[in-house]
Amino acid sequence: MxxxxxxxxxxxxxxxxxxxxxxxxxxxxxxxxxxxxxxxxxxxxxxxxxxxxxxxxxxxxxxxxxxxxxxxxxxxxxxxxxxxxxxxxxxxxxxxxxxxxxxxxxxxxxxxxxxxxxxxxxxxxxxxxxxxxxxxxxxxxxxxxxxxxxxxxxxxxxxxxxxxxxxxxxxxxxxxxxxxxxxxxxxxxxxxxxxxxxxxxxxxxxxxxxxxxxxxxxxxxxxxxxxxPDDNYRQAVLQGKDGGQYTVRSQVFDELRGPTIWPTGYDGRAVVSASYRDHLTGASIEELRSKTRQAEEKNGKDYGVQGRSAVWAGAGIGLxxxxxxxxxxxxxxxxxxxxxxxxxxxxx
Ligand SMILES: Cc1cc2nc3c(=O)[nH]c(=O)nc-3n(C[C@H](O)[C@H](O)[C@H](O)COP(=O)(O)O)c2cc1C
Structure with a gap:
């Protein structure tokens, strides 16, 4: 029924x-x-x-x-x-x-x-x-x-x-x-x-x-x-495999363009990007923001696995x-x- x-x-x-x-x-x-x-x-x-x-x-x-x-x-x-x-x-x-x-x-x-x-x-x-x-x-x-x-x-x-x-x-x-x-x-x-x-x-x-x-x-x-936002975002979604590895939950994605506006207790799942990898190896928030700003100023946007901006997507991405x-x-x-x-x- x-x-x-x-x-x-x-x-x-x-x-x-x-x-x-x-x-x-x-x-x-x-x-x-x-x-x-x-x-x-x-x-x-x-x-x-x-x-x-x-x-x-x-x-x-x-x-x-x-x-x-x-x-x-x-x-x-x-x-x-x-x-x-x-x-x-x-x-x-x-x-x-x-x-x-x-x-x-x-x-x-x-x-x-x-x-x-x-x-x-x-x-x-x-x-x-x-x-x-x-x-x-x-x-x-x-x-x-x-x-x-x-x-x-x-x-x-x-x-x-x-x-x-x-x-x-x-x-x-x-x-x-x-x-x-x-x-x-x-x-x-x-x-x-x-x-x-x-x-x-x-x-x-x-x-x-x-x-x-x-x-x-x-x-x-x-x-x-x-x-x-652009085709790089689409490609990052279509190419995603092994969703738990390819995406990750983090608050860092909300900090890339300035202090997060999200309420306490929230984070977001997005594609593991250059910003996230730098964050893991100890880059400061200021450094991440500066690199994101530079990349976005140069290209308008910077989505993708090698990119700086957040590609929001879930762990089911491999499907x-x-x-x-x-x-x-x-x-x-x-x-x-x-x-x-x-x-x-x-x-x-
Ligand atoms: C790109 C993207 C943007 C989202 N934006 C919102 C939003 O504006 N409001 C909202 O309530 N949920 C938003 N969500 C979360 C969804 O409501 C939902 O919980 C999620 O997509 C379910 O998981 P799935 O992406 O694995 O299907 C967003 C999710 C994605 C992937």
Whole structure:
């Protein structure tokens, strides 16, 4: 039986797949194609939300299968980085579009998540669901009590981009989170899995752990619709192998262009670069900043294994080898997840 959660998304197919709301990377084109493939597309939070939603809307409205979609909400999600987003600037767009889901991540104080959740519910008349991405069991329980999210996104430490600096992989995090939520009266709140899932096998594993849907970030970095800073970034993703060696979690990536703006307790997973190798051999932050500045001044950007700038990507990078349309990614991953589960059943 497909997840109950999916009934809230009438166009969606099971297993339920989403792209991560990667700020600067996930725009209206990517989000629209993921939704049209029967998943839920997210745009990365931005003060230019209206523009991204217009892009998504123009793509979706041309699709005959969506022509008769009459939901009260817009079938796209939007994600906000709470610690850097001015809520007053984005609320009018949230009220206007009523995204199906508003995803919140990375607050300086957990109480900010409560404020955001309340304000979003207020301006959308309770129509937009609130999903909050979290990486630890204790924090999840606290946030469930104060912000009452509709869904928790469990982010494991294999995830690309930012996350908490003391986290576990999804294989232990998710079931422990599920047990703790069940024991504390949150048994009806679904969990969606994120972090290191890049193909149908990862999706099958997440479903088996108790996830009701799966978020992929790194896999969509190799989609046709994603917005990447340049081709070196793309090549660094496509060439990545042996993800635990090729990427690493560190706070140093956030220090390369000046002091980090991230809240305490966060770091980020990125490709092991010249900056990171120098950091390991004792280079000072000032030295790393100076080399990054020089390289970026010379070339505009400096992405890649030999580069200085951060290429955010997850430990599943070795499974991401070719560029495909976002639709093909969703179709392929969904099909392969079902096949994987059937094959696993035959081995039991
Ligand atoms: C390039 C990149 C940018 C990201 N930006 C954001 C962001 O702006 N907001 C957010 O909530 N998560 C962001 N994330 C983290 C994702 O929400 C998610 O946890 C992660 O992509 C899942 O792991 P995976 O990359 O292994 O699929 C980003 C991830 C990547 C790879």
């Amino acid at each position: 497909p997840s109950k959660m999916i009934t809230h998304f009438p166009w969606a197919a099971s297993p339920f797949i989403m792209n991560a709301p990667m700020e600067g990377f996930a725009g209206g084109e990517l989000a629209a194609q993921v939704t049209l493939a029967g998943g839920l597309g997210f745009v990365g939070g931005t003060t230019n939300l209206d523009k991204e939603m217009e892009i998504a809307s123009s793509i979706i409205s041309k699709e005959p299968s969506f022509g008769n979609y009459t939901g009260k909400t817009f079938p796209i999600g939007v994600g906000f980085l709470v610690f850097i987003t001015d809520i007053e600037k984005v609320l009018p767009s949230v009220a206007r579009w009523k995204p199906k889901v508003v995803w919140l991540f990375a607050a300086k104080e957990l109480s900010a998540l409560q404020t955001w959740a309340e304000r979003i519910r207020e301006v959308t008349g309770g129509e937009s669901q609130i999903w909050i991405q979290l990486g630890s069991v204790a924090t999840s329980l606290e946030v469930l009590k104060i912000a009452k999210p509709d869904v928790v996104v469990a982010q494991g430490s294999d995830a690309g981009g930012h996350g908490i600096d003391q986290g576990a992989g999804i294989i232990s995090l998710l079931p422990e989170m599920r047990d703790a939520m069940n024991q504390n009266g949150f048994e009806k709140v679904p969990i969606v899995a994120a972090g290191g899932i890049a193909d149908g096998r990862g999706v099958a594993a997440a479903l088996t752990l108790g996830a009701e849907g799966v978020v992929m970030g790194t896999r969509f970095l190799a989609s046709e619709e994603v917005r990447l 991401v080898n070719k560029v495909q349309s976002a639709r093909d990614i969703v179709f392929e991953v969904r099909k392969s997840a079902v096949e994987t589960i059937e094959a696993a059943r035959s081995r039991v």
